[in-house]
Amino acid sequence: MTDMTWEKPSQPVAAPRKGERTKFLIGGILIIAAVLYLIISGTTGNTQYFMTVASVQNSADYVGKTVRLSGAVIGETIQYDSQNLILDFTIANIPQETQNLALTLHEAVSDPGAARMKVHLENQVKPDLLQHEAQAILTGALGEDGVFYATEILLKCPSRYEESVPDQSIKSET
DSSP: OOOOOOOOSSSOOOOOHHHHHHHHHHHHHHHHHHHHHHHHHHHHTTTTSSSEEEHTTTTTGBTTTTEEEEEEEEEEEEEEEETTTEEEEEEEOOOSSSOOOHHHHHHHHOTTTTTTEEEEEEEEEOOOOOOOOOOOEEEEEEEEESSSSEEEEEOOGGGGGGGSTTTHHHHHHH
């Protein structure tokens, strides 16, 4: 067999010096502080995903500033120029908090007193989901003329909510 021996080193192992320990401690504190800052700024900086039509329409603070806006598409106002890729339509105000999205979208487009805003979008093909009572989430800027000049459009599929909309129940065949 092999003989194994363990010898005690002649020089004792030195403990880290006070200066090295301080540098390590300061570095750790800086890393923890940076992580905490990123978490806090990420959660509080953009707490509102989108603005409502009524809040943007009633404030001159949003003119020329990029905002994210949500509203219910009014189907009969959709106009699309396929030659120039220009899309114009109107959205109605929907409240930010809602329990039944389908009912809220239906009520928003049916209410003539709801706040409404014209939307203008260029250089994009008309999305298939752009239809009556679809929820549109738009990124863009409010013009001085009151028109929202969108640069990006996101649509929530209204067919998912059709069962809940009043007067649209499926009739069974007898």
